[in-house]
Every structure is written in structure tokens, then in C-alpha cells.
Amino acid sequence: MIKPFAITLKPGTSLSNLTGTWRTERPVYLDRLPPCNNACPAGENIQGWLYHAESGDYEQAWRMLVEENPFPAVMGRVCYHPCEDQCNRGKLDSPVGINSVERFLGDEAIRRGWKFSEPPDSSGKKVLIVGAGPSGLSAAYHLARMGHGVEIQEAGPMAGGMMRFGIPKYRLPRDVLDAEVKRILDLGVRLRLNSRVENISASMQGFDAAFLAVGAHIAKRAFIPAGDAAHVVDAVSLLHSMEGEERPMLGRRVVVYGGGNTAIDVARTARRLGATDAIIVYRRTREKMPAHDFEVEEALQEGVMIKWLSAIRQADEGQLTVEKMVLDDKGMPQPTGEFEKMEADTLVLALGQDVDLTLLEGVPNLEIRNGTVQVSGNMMTGFPGLFAGGDMVMSERSVTVAAGHGKKAARHIDAYLRGAAYEPHSKHELADFGKLNTWYYSDADKTVRPMLDIIRRQTSFDEVQGGLNESNALFEARRCMSCGNCFECDNCYGVCPDNAVIKLGPGKRFKFNYDYCKGCGLCAAECPCGAIKMVPEEI
Amino acid sequence: MGFQPIKFYQTGTYTVGNRLLSPDQRSVQAAESRSNSINSGHRACQGCGEALGARYAIDAAMAESHNRLIAVNATGCLEVFSTPYPESSWQVPWIHSVFGNAPAVATGIAAAMKVKGKTDVRVVAQGGDGGTTDIGFGCLSGMFERNDDVLYICYDNQAYMNTGVQRSSATPPAARTATTMPVGPEPGNPFGQGKNLPEIAMAHGIPYVATATVADLRDLEYKVRRAMRMRGARYIHLFVPCPLGWGTASHDTIRIARLAKESGLFPVFEAEHGEVRSVLKIRRKVRVEEYLMPQKRFAHLFGSHPHPEMVIRIQEIADRNIRKYGLLDEEEAA
Ligand SMILES: Cc1cc2nc3c(=O)[nH]c(=O)nc-3n(C[C@H](O)[C@H](O)[C@H](O)COP(=O)(O)OP(=O)(O)OC[C@H]3O[C@@H](n4cnc5c(N)ncnc54)[C@H](O)[C@@H]3O)c2cc1C
Ligand SMILES: Cc1ncc(C[n+]2csc(CCOP(=O)(O)OP(=O)(O)O)c2C)c(N)n1
Ligand code: SF4
Ligand code: SF4
Ligand code: SF4
Ligand SMILES: [Mg+2]
Numbered sequence: 001m002i003k004p005f006a007i008t009l010k011p012g013t014s015l016s017n018l019t020g021t022w023r024t025e026r027p028v029y030l031d032r033l034p035p036c037n038n039a040c041p042a043g044e045n046i047q048g049w050l051y052h053a054e055s056g057d058y059e060q061a062w063r064m065l066v067e068e069n070p071f072p073a074v075m076g077r078v079c080y081h082p083c084e085d086q087c088n089r090g091k092l093d094s095p096v097g098i099n100s101v102e103r104f105l106g107d108e109a110i111r112r113g114w115k116f117s118e119p120p121d122s123s124g125k126k127v128l129i130v131g132a133g134p135s136g137l138s139a140a141y142h143l144a145r146m147g148h149g150v151e152i153q154e155a156g157p158m159a160g161g162m163m164r165f166g167i168p169k170y171r172l173p174r175d176v177l178d179a180e181v182k183r184i185l186d187l188g189v190r191l192r193l194n195s196r197v198e199n200i201s202a203s204m205q206g207f208d209a210a211f212l213a214v215g216a217h218i219a220k221r222a223f224i225p226a227g228d229a230a231h232v233v234d235a236v237s238l239l240h241s242m243e244g245e246e247r248p249m250l251g252r253r254v255v256v257y258g259g260g261n262t263a264i265d266v267a268r269t270a271r272r273l274g275a276t277d278a279i280i281v282y283r284r285t286r287e288k289m290p291a292h293d294f295e296v297e298e299a300l301q302e303g304v305m306i307k308w309l310s311a312i313r314q315a316d317e318g319q320l321t322v323e324k325m326v327l328d329d330k331g332m333p334q335p336t337g338e339f340e341k342m343e344a345d346t347l348v349l350a351l352g353q354d355v356d357l358t359l360l361e362g363v364p365n366l367e368i369r370n371g372t373v374q375v376s377g378n379m380m381t382g383f384p385g386l387f388a389g390g391d392m393v394m395s396e397r398s399v400t401v402a403a404g405h406g407k408k409a410a411r412h413i414d415a416y417l418r419g420a421a422y423e424p425h426s427k428h429e430l431a432d433f434g435k436l437n438t439w440y441y442s443d444a445d446k447t448v449r450p451m452l453d454i455i456r457r458q459t460s461f462d463e464v465q466g467g468l469n470e471s472n473a474l475f476e477a478r479r480c481m482s483c484g485n486c487f488e489c490d491n492c493y494g495v496c497p498d499n500a501v502i503k504l505g506p507g508k509r510f511k512f513n514y515d516y517c518k519g520c521g522l523c524a525a526e527c528p529c530g531a532i533k534m535v536p537e538e539i
Numbered sequence: 540m541g542f543q544p545i546k547f548y549q550t551g552t553y554t555v556g557n558r559l560l561s562p563d564q565r566s567v568q569a570a571e572s573r574s575n576s577i578n579s580g581h582r583a584c585q586g587c588g589e590a591l592g593a594r595y596a597i598d599a600a601m602a603e604s605h606n607r608l609i610a611v612n613a614t615g616c617l618e619v620f621s622t623p624y625p626e627s628s629w630q631v632p633w634i635h636s637v638f639g640n641a642p643a644v645a646t647g648i649a650a651a652m653k654v655k656g657k658t659d660v661r662v663v664a665q666g667g668d669g670g671t672t673d674i675g676f677g678c679l680s681g682m683f684e685r686n687d688d689v690l691y692i693c694y695d696n697q698a699y700m701n702t703g704v705q706r707s708s709a710t711p712p713a714a715r716t717a718t719t720m721p722v723g724p725e726p727g728n729p730f731g732q733g734k735n736l737p738e739i740a741m742a743h744g745i746p747y748v749a750t751a752t753v754a755d756l757r758d759l760e761y762k763v764r765r766a767m768r769m770r771g772a773r774y775i776h777l778f779v780p781c782p783l784g785w786g787t788a789s790h791d792t793i794r795i796a797r798l799a800k801e802s803g804l805f806p807v808f809e810a811e812h813g814e815v816r817s818v819l820k821i822r823r824k825v826r827v828e829e830y831l832m833p834q835k836r837f838a839h840l841f842g843s844h845p846h847p848e849m850v851i852r853i854q855e856i857a858d859r860n861i862r863k864y865g866l867l868d869e870e871e872a873a
Contacts, residue, residue: 441550
């Protein structure tokens with residue numbers, strides 16, 4: 001058949017035109033490191049577990065969380081949440097309430113009786129852990145989950161360390177702590193209470209490795225001349241005695257000397273024990289105070305008073321002598337020679353703690369600096385097979401840091417036991433705020449946690465801060481912007497003018513079709529969370 | 540009531556998809572089964588707003604008509620880049636009219652379907668702003684006036700792009716085009732000229748008129764689906780940035796459309812029988828500079844010989860739109 005002019009060709013599809021050849025840059029999917037994850041001292045995959053919480057799958061969220069940290073209910077109460085300080089959402093309205101969702105998950109796990117998955121078959125190796133504080137317990141948990149035999153030797157009558165004998169009940173109810181400790185022990189971890197290790201070299205015999213986490217329990221002293229009848233106690237012993245049968249007698253006017261979180265906890269405890277006046281005396285100013293702002297705020301609400309720029313010079317029966325201080329250019333307090341008297345039934349010294357290192361005597365090649373044990377990047381001391389972490393090594397002192405050390409040590413101990421070296425994943429590049437396209441996130445302010453009424457805060461040890469309920473925990477989780485990690489919003493799939501994005505189905509993310517992608521960069525520009533990057537083509 | 544955005548669930552309806560929404564709340568574009576009416580391999584520029592807008596709109600029309608759709612296309616970029624003989628990107632029954640008569644061709648097809656009793660087959664006509672506001676205007680006005688059963692979609696990229704960026708009656712004041720060069724005391728396209736086609740369409744009293752941009756997919760899909768549920772003459776004016784003609788980065792197409800809406804320069808609304816029924820409010824108001832500065836076609840307003848007085852006049856246009864259509868929520872407007 002003779003075809004008419006200009007229609008001699010068979011119709012075809014434009015798919016034969018591979019427009020991918022136009023491209024000078026190609027989009028690639030990547031995972032960037034969310035700033036929250038980067039800031040978590042326990043290395044939690046916060047964005048990851050929030051992703052599951054967002055869809056209401058709390059168990060999956062909890063399981064992902066405990067991959068890194070076995071204490072969500074504790075963390076959700078006492079962690080200072082540096083993650084929230086770094087949260088990108090803080091630059092938009094206010095940070096995601098990571099800590100409150102964490103607590104919700106932890107409480108939910110306790111309420112529903114979720115258990116850790118069964119550990120694998122035994123490796124036949126045995127590890128000794130000294131101290132059942134957060135660091136020791138965390139190490140025990142991770143080692144048990146790797147199949148190693150774990151024995152914890154603990155000097156005290158109960159597990160928990162400073163979580164039990166430091167942090168007051170009104171911040172961390174003991175049934176919550178007990179539940180999370182028990183879940184770890186249920187993995188088959190052996191806990192020997194009332195078993196102080198006097199000499200690690202001797203105690204280590206029969207173990208393949210040891211992890212030391214004895215904390216810092218020796219109260220620091222300042223030289224304050226005190227009359228015989230003066231009532232002076234140290235903060236750690238005082239808080240420790242709160243766990244006993246008898247409540248300590250402090251009197252009506254209690255003065256606490258120091259400016260850290262411990263000083264705050266003591267003053268708030270004194271209020272609850274019936275002190276009409278609980279006064280913190282601190283040598284510097286509020287800005288210089290190491291205690292966290294929110295704790296200072298809560299203490300002030302409860303009627304705790306703070307005397308700034310003051311040093312205690314002398315303690316006598318019922319009375320203290322205090323000198324006024326001024327700050328020099330370096331922000332250090334200097335005496336003024338001006339004195340005044342203060343009434344006080346009890347003076348509590350909250351000046352920090354030192355590490356008791358006596359159990360290390362005779363161990364070769366150890367390095368002690370500033371009263372702490374030096375460890376290298378793998379948490380091992382100079383003595384092979386002896387690892388250490390938590391408050392007894394040089395670092396910030398918090399429950400979260402301690403738990404993080406426990407995890408890190410466990411990974412290196414596991415490698416050590418196999419005669420290998422543990423290679424951590426290389427960190428992804430940071431998903432900072434500039435990588436986001438925040439247009440796409442709904443406007444939503446942070447959910448505020450309920451607080452106990454003020455009268456009960458001054459008279460009882462009931463927990464001060466409440467938790468979120470299901471609906472507001474879900475709301476809070478959904479405020480997360482999933483920084484740097486695809487959350488399957490379909491934007492890239494939608495905005496490509498060239499249909500060059502292939503949707504792989506729920507949970508499977510996406511793929512580029514480089515046969516047709518022209519490299520316009522729209523997908524990368526409109527990805528809300530910065531999970532696409534344009535890279536130059538090699539031409 | 541207009542499009543009701545879902546404001547929460549992480550991104551609500553701001554993103555194309557959202558795994559947290561129930562399936563009936565999701566967009567056409569999020570579905571793996573979307574018709575991809577205009578498929579890969581077309582020859583549109585990188586980041587073309589018109590190619591994107593056409594797929595958004597026609598996929599939605601396909602979904603609403605259960606794939607019983609015929610599309611008519613006036614001459615212009617969309618037709619040329621999608622269908623270089625003998626290939627085509629279209630995966631829907633599609634016919635190319637000439638530059639000025641797409642509305643008339645569509646009217647004819649609609650009439651033919653009616654005669655054949657195929658009233659389930661729906662007709663969409665589409666053209667660029669030149670084809671719509673200039674050469675096709677007579678045919679379009681007739682189609683409106685007769686209330687023919689056609690949805691007409693104008694892809695407004697504010698100039699004759701296919702022939703090399705000449706001015707159309709939809710080109711905005713001050714814009715540089717090949718025929719409105721940035722010379723003289725008031726460089727670029729003159730103020731006070733041109734046509735506002737959505738308002739002219741409304742003046743015909745037709746059942747439905749709406750404006751939309753490629754930056755608000757959910758609003759656009761809502762409008763196309765709503766228009767498809769009606770009979771008679773319907774008109775949608777879709778704002779589609781053109782990286783080549785406007786001198787913008789190819790990755791900025793959606794951002795520019797968003798800024799046009801957020802500045803108030805392009806009011807997004809819908810109207811029935813000549814009356815405005817709803818507007819899409821401004822969410823994060825910006826000044827017109829933010830919209831103008833990334834575009835080389837407005838470069839002569841800034842730089843070493845700036846024209847701040849012209850920028851002020853453009854801001855006045857935006858402010859007037861905001862007042863006229865009530866684009867800001869009460870408290871923000873105060
Ligand atoms: C009052 C107070 C409040 C605090 N509040 C917070 C807070 O809100 N948030 C926060 O993150 N951090 C807080 N901290 C800090 C936090 O409690 C510690 O950083 C953390 O508990 C350190 O953990 P660890 O495992 O290293 O040591 P510890 O918790 O001190 O545990 C060490 C354990 O080792 C045992 N032990 C010691 N010597 C031996 C031995 N020779 N043999 C056997 N066992 C031994 C001890 O009995 C103890 O159980 C607070 C600290 C105090 C004092
Ligand atoms: C009658 C007629 N005159 C002129 C042309 C040349 N022509 C083809 S496309 C076009 C411009 C189209 O502009 P517009 O309708 O805005 O669509 P765009 O290409 O910008 O999408 C012109 C002038 C033609 N095809 N027919
Ligand atoms: S928005 Fe989410 S992912 Fe981003 S920093 Fe905050 S909690 Fe992490
Ligand atoms: S939007 Fe499409 S064409 Fe543009 S870079 Fe992404 S995949 Fe390629
Ligand atoms: S645009 Fe959305 S779907 Fe695409 S990579 Fe980014 S988060 Fe994932
Ligand atoms: Mg045009």
C-alpha cells in the first residue's frame with residue numbers, strides 16, 4: 001500500500017528517546033545522619049524509632065530503640081536530652097519531644113510486658129562486670145544479646161547505681177527502674193549483690209574479659225572549719241540514705257552548698273522531708289551554674305531558694321558564716337571580705353564526686369589522670385581485656401553517657417573475645433537544617449507534659465513530671481521531620497516532570513530511572529528531608 | 540468550601556503522598572497506578588513546569604473519568620515536546636488541533652460523543668497561555684458562551700515559549716521577553732496591559748473556573764476532579780513556571796510557583812457561575828522581591844541599575860490581589 005506523504009512512519013512511543021543522555025548531574029538517594037541521632041550519647045536511632053511510632057507501631061519503635069539502649073522508661077525521665085537541643089525542628093518552632101515519646105514507649109513496654117528477643121546460642125565466653133549502675137547494666141545487656149555469659153558483681157544491696165541511690169524517686173519512680181533492670185536480668189545475666197570487688201586482678205580470674213563501671217561515689221570535700229556541734233553531711237550519702245528505712249533528719253532550715261544537679265536534687269528532697277527553708281548557696285551566678293535550667297526552674301517553683309555569689313566559710317551549730325563573692329573577668333568567683341551569718345540546722349555539701357580506684361591497685365599499665373581511669377577509643381584500659389566506662393572514666397557524667405559507654409564497651413569486648421577489632425560504621429554526612437525543605441511540614445507546636453500540682457510536689461515523693469498519652473505521643477512523634485532519611489512522602493515520585501522516579505512500594509522506597517532522568521534536580525529540591533543529593537555526572 | 544487541607548499527620552496534604560493518610564485521602568500522583576498520561580522520553584526542558592502540570596492535571600482527569608477521556612491539544616510547547624512525529628508521550632487518546640482552535644475542536648468531539656451516546660467519554664482541551672488568551676480566545680469565548688461540555692486547561696507560562704519567548708497577553712508587567720526587551724525608562728513588558736483570563740472566564744458565568752499552581756498538587760487534583768464531576772464549560776488556569784523562558788534554575792520550578800502564590804501575585808481560587816467560592820490562603824507570606832529575584836526575566840529590576848519604583852508597583856499588584864481575594868487569614872492581614 002502506498003502511504004500518503006508524511007505518515008510513512010509507524011507511530012511510536014517517546015520511550016525510545018532516552019533523555020537521560022541530557023543529564024549533567026544525577027540525583028542519588030542517601031541516608032543522612034539526623035542531628036538528634038548524632039547528639040544521643042547512647043547512639044539511639046531516634047529518627048528510626050520515631051518513624052515506627054509515627055504509624056502507631058509502638059512495639060516496633062520500642063524494639064528499634066532498645067537495639068541501642070535498654071532503658072527507655074528511665075531515659076524518658078532522667079536523660080538531659082541533648083538530642084532535643086540539636087533537633088532541627090527547634091529551628092522551625094520547637095524541638096520534637098523526643099524524650100517524652102521515649103518515655104511513652106518505655107512505659108508502654110512495661111505496661112504490655114514486652115520482652116527482649118531471646119539471645120543467640122552461648123559463645124562460651126564469660127565476662128565480669130563490676131558495678132550494676134547504668135553503665136554496667138547496659139554492657140551486660142549488650143553482651144548477653146551477643147551470646148556471652150555475663151556476671152555482674154555489685155557492692156550494694158540492689159542494682160541501679162546512682163539511678164537508685166542518687167536520683168530521687170520524684171524524678172524516677174523505683175518500680176520503673178525495677179522493671180527495666182529485671183528485663184535485663186531475664187536475659188540470663190547473673191547479678192551478685194553485696195559483692196564488692198576489692199581487687200580486680202584477683203576477681204578477673206576465670207573470666208575472659210572484664211568491664212569496670214564503679215561510678216564516682218566519694219564525695220568531694222571543701223575545707224570548711226566546723227564546730228563540733230555543726231551538722232554537716234555530704235549529698236551522696238544523704239541521697240543514698242533516702243533508699244533506707246529511716247528518713248534522714250535534716251531540721252527545718254537546710255543549706256546545700258554547690259551548683260550542680262545534685263545540689264538541686266538535695267534541696268528538693270529537703271523540701272519534701274519537711275524543711276521550711278531549703279537554700280542553695282553557690283559561689284557563682286545562675287548563668288554559670290552547671291545545673292540544667294529546667295531543674296533550677298522546677299526547684300524554684302517548689303520554693304527552693306538560691307543564694308548566688310556566696311561561699312561558705314565556717315559552720316557552727318545552727319549557723320553558717322558566708323562570704324560574698326564577685327566574678328572576675330574569667331568568670332571565676334573571688335572573695336570580697338564581706339561576711340554574713342546564715343541560720344542552718346544542716347549543711348549539705350554537694351561539691352561533686354571522686355572515683356574510688358582502690359580496686360585497681362596492682363594492675364599494670366593503667367593510666368590514671370585527674371582521678372579517672374584512661375581508656376582508649378575502644379573503652380579498653382592499658383591492661384588487655386580490662387575495659388571501663390561510665391562515671392569512672394573521663395567524660396560527661398550522665399545516665400545516658402554511662403549507658404552509651406556500656407554499649408560501646410560491649411561491642412569492643414565482643415570483638416576482643418573473637419580476637420578481632422570492632423569496626424564502627426562510618427558516619428553518614430549530617431542532615432543539618434539547610435538540607436531540609438521545611439515547607440512541607442505541618443505547623444505543630446510541641447506537646448507539653450503534665451506536671452504534678454505544686455502542693456504535692458512540696459510534700460510527697462510522687463513523680464513530678466507526667467507522661468504523654470497515646471494520642472499526644474502519636475502527635476509528638478509525627479512532628480518529627482525525618483531529617484536525612486526518606487519517609488516515603490512520594491514527593492520525588494510526584495514532582496519529576498519526566499516520570500523518572502520508580503516507586504518500589506510501601507517500605508521499599510524509590511529508585512531513579514536514569515534512562516530518562518534529565519537531572520533537573522526538582523526531586524532533590526522538593527524532598528522535604530534531604531534524602532536526595534545531586535552529584536555531577538562523569539562526562 | 541474549596542480544597543480542605545489536612546493539616547497534620549507530619550506533612551498533612553502538603554506532600555504528594557503520605558503513608559499516614561488513609562488510602563481514600565491520598566493523591567492520584569502518589570499511586571503507582573497513576574496513568575502517567577504524558578510519559579518519559581518527552582523533549583521538554585529540564586524541570587519543565589508545563590510537562591509536570593499536564594501530567595498532574597490529565598492524570599487526575601483520567602482518574603475521575605475512569606480513563607474515559609479524550610484530550611485535545613493546541614499548538615505550543617506541550618504539543619511539540621510531547622509529540623515529535625512519529626512518536627508521542629501521550630498515553631491517552633489525544634488529538635492535536637492547530638494553534639488557535641483547540642476549544643472548537645473539543646466542542647466538536649464532545650458533540651460527536653453525545654451523538655454516539657457515549658456520554659461517559661469526557662473531553663479535555665489544553666493549550667498554552669498564547670493559544671488561550673490570544674489566538675484561541677475567540678474560539679474559547681464561544682465555547683464558554685455555548686456552555687459546551689468541555690474542561691479547558693490553560694498552562695500559563697506567561698509567554699510564547701515554543702517559538703522563543705515572545706510576549707503574550709498573559710506576560711506580567713516588567714518581564715523581559717524577546718519582544719519586550721529591558722530597555723528604556725520602564726524596561727520590560729509595560730504595566731497595565733494584558734488579560735486576566737480567569738476573570739474573563741468568570742464573566743461568562745460558566746459553571747466552574749479555577750486557578751492552581753504546580754506547587755499545590757492536592758489543590759490542583761481537587762479542582763480537576765471537581766471540574767470533571769460537572770457538565771458544561773469549565774476552565775482551569777494552571778500556573779506553570781518555565782525555566783528556560785524565565786531564566787530560573789531547573790530545580791526551582793516548584794519553589795517559584797509557590798512564591799508566586801505566597802506573594803499574592805498569583806491568586807489561587809475557585810469560582811462557580813461567576814462567583815468566587817474559595818481561595819487558597821497564603822501560608823507564609825513573602826514580599827514580591829523573593830519571587831522576582833531568582834528570575835532572570837526580572838533581573839533589570841535589581842542589580843546595578845535597579846528599578847525599585849517598578850518593584851513597588853508589582854508589590855501593589857500583589858497587595859491588591861490579597862485584598863480582593865482575601866488571601867490572608869484575618870489576623871495576619873491586620
Ligand atoms: C543526685 C544525682 C542525680 C543525678 N541525676 C541525673 C539525671 O537526672 N540524669 C542523668 O543522666 N544523670 C544523672 N546523674 C548522673 C548519673 O546518675 C551517673 O552519671 C550515672 O549513674 C553513672 O553510671 P555508672 O554506671 O558509671 O555508675 P553508678 O551509677 O554510680 O554505678 C556504679 C555502681 O557500682 C557499684 N560499685 C562501686 N564500687 C564497686 C566495687 N568495688 N565493687 C562492686 N561494685 C561497686 C556501686 O554500688 C554502683 O551500684 C545524677 C547523679 C547524681 C549523684
Ligand atoms: C497560526 C499559528 N501562528 C503561529 C504559530 C507558531 N507557534 C507555535 S507555538 C507558538 C507559541 C505558543 O505559545 P503558548 O500558547 O503560550 O504555549 P507555550 O509554548 O508557551 O507552552 C507559536 C507562536 C502557529 N503554530 N500557528
Ligand atoms: S526532626 Fe526528627 S529526625 Fe530531625 S532532628 Fe528532630 S527528632 Fe531528629
Ligand atoms: S526530578 Fe526527575 S528528571 Fe529531575 S533530577 Fe529528579 S529524577 Fe531526574
Ligand atoms: S521526596 Fe519523600 S519519598 Fe522522595 S526521597 Fe525524599 S522523603 Fe523519600
Ligand atoms: Mg506560553
